[in-house]
Amino acid sequence: MGKIEWAMWANEQALASGLILLTGGIVGVAGQFRGWQFAAYAVAAGVFVCLLEYPRSKRAKGTSVERTGQYCFTVCVKAFGPLTRNYYVRAFLHAAICVPGGFMLATVLGCVCLGIASLIYLAAAIRGEHWEPILPRKEIRKPVGESIKNPPQNPPPRPPPEMRRKQAGDLEKSAYDNPMSVTDDE
């Protein structure tokens, strides 16, 4: 199991937990359950976790597959710098977020799932993984040389007209040789 990047699984688990927390929260609020305030918190927490976990990290080895439309999220998450890059921070953040979910049955499942995601992130952090944004590769255009601004004033030097006409049968005197035929009657 050496080559596993645990963060990839932790990411899937955390995203799923965010959705479950959100669903549990919506149920608690819509049904006006006892302790619906915890459910309201779960809605906010679920949305936050989903937004944080939606952009996938770039893999250390191999091709990374983006989630649809994750570019904007990548930019936002990247803006927090070391807070989102480091998986220890994420592990503790998820552990902290999940706790209030345990106070109400509707959100308890989201709480446990997020707790598990937090543990997997901890494993990833211990192995030294970190979050890298997947950014589109910018094509570097070679800067156009200065000389394009100063076209030559004079035509290039040429031999006198008699010599310029190609001798059809005399291959030695011709200006150059075509290695492949350039006519199309073959």
Added chain:
Amino acid sequence: MANCIVNYGFSSFILFVWMAINIFLFVWFYFFYDLGPQFFYTRHILGSALAWARAPAAVLNFNCMLILLPVCRNLLSLLRGSFVRCSRTMRKQLDKNLTFHKLVAYMIALMTAVHTIAHLFNLERYNNSRQGVYDELSTALSDLADTENTTYLNPIRITNLVSNLLIDPQQIPTYFGFTSIAGLTGVVITLALILIITSSMEVIRRSYFEVFWYTHHLFIIFFAGLVFHGAGRIVRSQQRTNPPHNTTFCKDHPDDWGQIPECPIPQFAGGFPQTWMYVIGPMVIYICERLVRFVRYMQSVQYKKIVMRPSKVLELQLIKNGFKMEVGQYVFVNCPAISQLEWHPFTMTSAPEEDFFSIHIRSAGDWTDKLIDIMKKVPEGAEGPKLGVDGPFGTASEDVFDYEVSMLIGAGIGVTPFASILKSIWYKFKDSDPKLRTRKIYFYWLCRETHAFEWFADLLQVLEKEMEERGMGDFLTYKLYLTGWDQSHATHVMVHFDKDTDVVTGLKQKTHYGRPIWDKEFEQVRKENPTSIVGTFLCGPEALGKVLEKKCAKYSDVDPRKTRFYFNKENF
């Protein structure tokens, strides 16, 4: 449209039947619980959430029964064998087993969500009723306790005390959820299901098969919990009493229950747990499947030859007692020295006519890398590490000889099953086997570079020579497409343009560069074979499969006398 029916008819039919059964179960049980008079009092407390919880439960029973079946590969192989005399379409259906397994899994996930949400409402309402928040009837019903002459309706028996400790009513549903059989098993199996699903996502499965495979074994916990989930019998219905309890009248007089003759105290009992009846069959079948795999693993496998091919490809020639294979089949290989639990599939590259079977293993991950390392260290002529081989399992390539004309397309590593087929053709030709219905084969080999496949180019060279000797150059038409060419390739080819054999592969057929133009190819095949059924076989990437499926549909004629293309795809 007609082409669609020809190509996809049977799968659509199976899906339609499956979906119809799901819908039927849902609607039937919804109305059973929503209209049934025995649940009148239950519904008074719970409302429609009762029906919303029980309907998905029925669908879940059905789907949990189905989910184990598509992954019993030995059973499926057996079924395939017995359908030898049946039409083509029946056997193709069994190739779609993994797709069906995933579909059933999605349905289980969806129904679990509906079931859980409905039960959240149920528990909340039971709790509120017990707290006396609802009307008089509700409170009276919830007060009924389990004594000598009363039976309870509301499974939540506590109001504010648990073992002499005060408990906040907000926590009672959670307490009940974790102490009742149904609640605890429910939470555990839902958690197992979530872990199984997150580790089965395509991204994880393709990159880290081990995580996917080991986590998937949580299904054992899933089924164990599922069987006991209903043991608590907490869905209560009203039982007949003597004299009968008239709900229409008695619902308005809860204070008089037990005191007037029309209203004896209502009695309740829980429903008999039924899930075990659905899943016990498939569980037994699956246990048998695993036993068969174990037995196969214990059978000894001897090495005939170990060959290291260029570009990190390992060829193993093995012998196993009583092993009989057909073209294009695959085996699962296990190497306890690397991992006890992992079985990896490999297509066989030898023909059935040979006295051994061979597999070509390319370095593509943890397990294969370790295997190649171990094999490298094995000294000349010695036996390699102990191996377990399960199989052979059939796939679509078995059908290739049934078609008069076949188009075989192998992309990259996907060329392996066709190695087996081409070798088998060679043997059948040499023996003039009458079973060979095929008159013409078109073989398309697409790869980025030929490096990893020199072994295959050698095979083609041999075949080429044989066919020339017998004057049967017409039988096999093969086209090689090198999709990873660059300027140096192009220059090299230009310089050696006039040579008789191809400069890259040494074959008579010239290598093409870039991807094939499928429209042209299909047109050519159709032109050369105006009245045949053409089987198209692909072993390669999904995207190419979709393209070919479309082309098959496009170039097929509904008229059975004209050319028709059938598409078959290998999948792992």
